[in-house]
Amino acid sequence: MSDEVAVLGVGMHRFGIFPNVRAEEMARIAAEEALKDANMSFRDIDAVYVGFIGGSMMGAPKVAKELGLTGVPVQHIENASATGSTTFREAYLGISGGHYKTALCIGFDKMEEMPPVIGSVHSVESTLLPAAFFAMWAKRRMYDYGTTPQQLAWIAAKNWNNGALNPYAHRQPDHTISIDEVLHSYMVAEPFTAMMGAPVGGGAAAAVIGRKELAGKYTPGRKVVTVAASALQSETYQPGHVFLGPVIGPSQMTADTAKEAYEQAGIGPEDVDIVEVHDAWAIEELEYYELLGFVPRGEGERLIDEEATTIHGRLPFNTDGGLIARGHPGGPTGLAQIHEITLQLRGEAGPRQVEGAKVGLAHMVGAGSVCCVHLLKV
Amino acid sequence: MAGIPIESWIIDLADLQQPRLIGGRCTACGEYYFPMRHHCAKAECLAPCEEVRLSTRGVLYTWTYVPNPRWGKAQVDKPYLVGQVDLPEGTRIQGILEGDPQKIEIGMQMRLATTPIEQKGEDTVVSYCFVPDEEGAAS
Ligand SMILES: [Zn+2]
Numbered sequence: 342m343s344d345e346v347a348v349l350g351v352g353m354h355r356f357g358i359f360p361n362v363r364a365e366e367m368a369r370i371a372a373e374e375a376l377k378d379a380n381m382s383f384r385d386i387d388a389v390y391v392g393f394i395g396g397s398m399m400g401a402p403k404v405a406k407e408l409g410l411t412g413v414p415v416q417h418i419e420n421a422s423a424t425g426s427t428t429f430r431e432a433y434l435g436i437s438g439g440h441y442k443t444a445l446c447i448g449f450d451k452m453e454e455m456p457p458v459i460g461s462v463h464s465v466e467s468t469l470l471p472a473a474f475f476a477m478w479a480k481r482r483m484y485d486y487g488t489t490p491q492q493l494a495w496i497a498a499k500n501w502n503n504g505a506l507n508p509y510a511h512r513q514p515d516h517t518i519s520i521d522e523v524l525h526s527y528m529v530a531e532p533f534t535a536m537m538g539a540p541v542g543g544g545a546a547a548a549v550i551g552r553k554e555l556a557g558k559y560t561p562g563r564k565v566v567t568v569a570a571s572a573l574q575s576e577t578y579q580p581g582h583v584f585l586g587p588v589i590g591p592s593q594m595t596a597d598t599a600k601e602a603y604e605q606a607g608i609g610p611e612d613v614d615i616v617e618v619h620d621a622w623a624i625e626e627l628e629y630y631e632l633l634g635f636v637p638r639g640e641g642e643r644l645i646d647e648e649a650t651t652i653h654g655r656l657p658f659n660t661d662g663g664l665i666a667r668g669h670p671g672g673p674t675g676l677a678q679i680h681e682i683t684l685q686l687r688g689e690a691g692p693r694q695v696e697g698a699k700v701g702l703a704h705m706v707g708a709g710s711v712c713c714v715h716l717l718k719v
Numbered sequence: 720m721a722g723i724p725i726e727s728w729i730i731d732l733a734d735l736q737q738p739r740l741i742g743g744r745c746t747a748c749g750e751y752y753f754p755m756r757h758h759c760a761k762a763e764c765l766a767p768c769e770e771v772r773l774s775t776r777g778v779l780y781t782w783t784y785v786p787n788p789r790w791g792k793a794q795v796d797k798p799y800l801v802g803q804v805d806l807p808e809g810t811r812i813q814g815i816l817e818g819d820p821q822k823i824e825i826g827m828q829m830r831l832a833t834t835p836i837e838q839k840g841e842d843t844v845v846s847y848c849f850v851p852d853e854e855g856a857a858s
Contacts, residue, residue, distance in 0.1 A: 473801045474813070476783035484781070484825045530785045578760040581780065581811040583803065585729070585754055588813070 346436050347553040348566040348717065349443065350379025351680040356511040356544030356668030358453060364396065367545035368404045368449035371673070375445065375547035376408075380559040383408040386549070387441035389415040390432050392424040392448040393672035395455040404447060419672075422619060423573075423707030424448060425546060426675030430713060432550050433571045443551035448673030451543035455671070472538060474589050474709075475622035476530035482624065483532065485639075490532045492645045493623040494523035497537040499651055500620060500659050504666025506652075506692040509677070511542045511668030537623040539664040546676035548683075564687045569700070570605035570716040574598040576709075590709025595632040598712040599704070603634070606716045610634035613716075614698040615685050616656065617678035619706045620663040626650075629704060630658075652693055660685060660693045675713065678703040686719040722845035725836055729754045730847050737775060738833050740847060742810060743768035751808040773812075775831040776852055777804040780811060784820040804829045804849050815848040828852040 352374025354367035368391070376383060391401035401417035420427040425448035432444035482488045501518040504510035518536070526536040556565040576582075579591040603609055610633060618633070620626040630641035635656060644650050650658040661667045661681035664674065682701035684690040703715045724730035731739040743752040745759035747766030752759075753773060759766045782802030800816035800823060815834055816823065830852035833845040 473783050473785050476785075477781040477801070477803060480783055481781035481825070528786050530783045577762060580809070581803075581805065582760065583811055583813045584752065584756070586813045 345553050346433055346550060346568045347556045348548055348568065348679065348683045349551050349556055349559065350375045350377070350381065350549035351676075351683045352376070352378055352547045353509045353673075353677060353680050354449075354545040355509045356670055356673070356677070357542045359543060364393070364449050364451045364543060364545070365400075365404055365407065367543065368447050368547075369407045371449070371545035371547040372404075372408055372445060372447050375549050379549040381443070381549060383445075384411060385559075386411070386413060386443050386445045388413055388432065388435055388444040390418055390428040390444060390446045391415065392418045392420075392428040392446070392676070393450050394419055394421065394424055395450050395452070395671065404449070420711055420713070421707030422621070422669070422671065423675060423705040423711050423713045424672045425677070425679075426703065426705040426713035426715065427573065427707075427711075429548060429550070429676060429679055429715065430571045430573055432548075433568050436551060437568075441551075443549060443555065445547065445549050446676055447545065447547045448676040449543075449545035450671035450673060452541050452670045453543060472533065472622065473530045474586070475538075475624055476533050478589050478628070479532055479622070479624035482628070486642065488627065488642060490524060491520055492642055493532065493537055493627065494520040494534075495645050496620070496623040496626045496650075497523045497665055500626075500663040500665040501536065503652060503660055503693065504662030507661045507667055507681075509544075509680075510662040510666050511540050511544070512662065512666040533622055533624075537665070539621045539669040542668050542670055544668060544670045544673050544677070546673035546680050548676055548679050564719045566683045566686045566717050566719055568715065569608070569718045570602040570714070572598045572601040572605065572714045573711065574601065575711050588709035590706060590712075592628060592632055594712045595629060595704065595706065595714075596634070598714045599633045599702075602702070602714040602716050606718075608700065608716070613700050613702050614657075615660060615682060615695050615701045616658045616704070617661070617681055617702070618658060618663065618704045620659055620665050621669060623665065626658055626663065633702065633704065652695060657695050660690065660695060675703065675705045678705070679715070679717070682717050686717060722833060722835065722843040723839065725844050725846045730833075730845075731772060732833070732845075738831055738847060739772040739775065740812065740831065742771050742773040744771045751806070751810045753810045753812055773810060774806045774808060777806040777812070777829055777849075779803070779823070779825055779827050779829050779849075780805045781825060782816060782823055784823075802829070802849060812849075815846065817848050817850045822851065830854075
C-alpha cells in the first residue's frame, strides 16, 4: 500500500542569508523547481501543504496564491524543526488515504529574522539557551563513553566538506575543513565550537508527491522514488525527563520512531544506504548512529574512527552537508532532506553521489518534542 | 536574596531563607514532576498530581559553560553556566548554575538558590539556580 506514493519532483532555493530575497520569493522559486522537476503544472496539484515557523497568519495561502488560484485545499503546518518533514507526512497521508492524487509541499523560513526567545519574555524558559542543551548532552556522553571533542569535530568537518559539494548548501567552504579548524573556531557552549553547529539562515524547499503511476506518465524513463514509511511520534515519559526550558527531548523518541518506520517498510537498518539526520549540533549525528539502530549503544564512535559515514564510506550520513552545512532555516529543512535523498536514489546527486543507493532515511526532531522519520526507496 | 519570582507558579519565595521549586506528585504512582502538572505523564498512569515543594539539594547530571551567549538568551547577556540536577525524588531540574566554571563537575552536590534576572522598579525579578553545595558535599 505504502509503495503506491512516489516523490514526483523536488526543488530548492539555496539556504543562506539573502537579504534581497523575501522568504515568500524563496518559497515560490522552490515550488516552481519542484513542479518543473515533476514535469507538472500547478493545475495538476490537488492539495498544498505549506510549512513555516516564522511567517505570518495566512502565510500558506499567500505562498500558494503566487502559483495560481486553483481552489485546491491549502494549509499551514508547523511542527518546530520537523515542520517540513510534517508537511511531507501530511501530504503522504492525504494521498495514501485516497483523498488526493497529488500534493505539493513547500517549506520556507528566514531564521535570521525570527525572534530569539522561546516562551514569553518573562518566563524561566526565556533565560535559557537552546545550544547549551545539546552541549549538555555532549558533556554527559563524554563522561559516560569518553567521546572526544576531536570526534565531534570530525562529524562537523565531514558535513562542512559535504556542503562544499552541494550548490544548495548555506556553507560551501572553498577549502577542505579540517578537524583542527573546527576545534579552533570560537567556543559557543563547552564542548561545542561555532563550527560544530548549524548556521542561522533562510531558504526554501519543495516536493511534489503523488500516486506512483503518475511518475510513469509525467516523467517516463526516470527512476521512481517511493515512500516506504512515514512515522511521526511525540515523547513518551522517560526517567530524567525534562519538561521546562528548551529541551533536546528523550533519546528514546528517535529510537521508537525509527522502529515504527522500519516496521512499516518491512526493512531494518542494515538495508539503509544513506541517512539524513537532525545534526543541529555534532553530538546529534553521533547519537543517531545508535538511536537509528546502526550500531549498539555506546559504539557510535566506532563509525567515526572507521570514517564510515563519509560519502564514500559504507553508511553515508548527511551527504548534502546536513543542518551544519546545508543549513537549517526551520520550515524547509525536512524537505531539503527529501530533496537530497530523492536526488541520491535517482543517481542525480553529482559529486555527492553515493553509488547504488537504493534506500534512504530522513530524520528530524522538532523542539525535542516530536520526531519524524521517512524511508524512501527506489 | 529576596525578590519577585519570574514565574510564581514555579518558584516559591515565601521562606526568605530558602527558595523552593513547586512540583507535582502523582497521587497514584508517586512519580514526582517539575514543574507542577495536573496529570501523571506515564502513559500507563495519567492519574491526577498534587502540588508539592521539591527537595532543595541534588546531584549534577550534566552541565555546560556558555562563554558567548547567542540565540535565545533574551535576558542574560553575560557568560553563564547551565546544568541539570537530579533531585532525590527522581526529578531532573534544568536551569542556570552559579559558581566557578573551573570547579563544576558532573556528580557534585548542588543546592537551590536564586539568581537576579532583571530590575522592576524597587524589586528584583529572580529565577532559580543551583550552586555547588559545600555543606552537602562535606556531610
Ligand atoms: Zn502516576
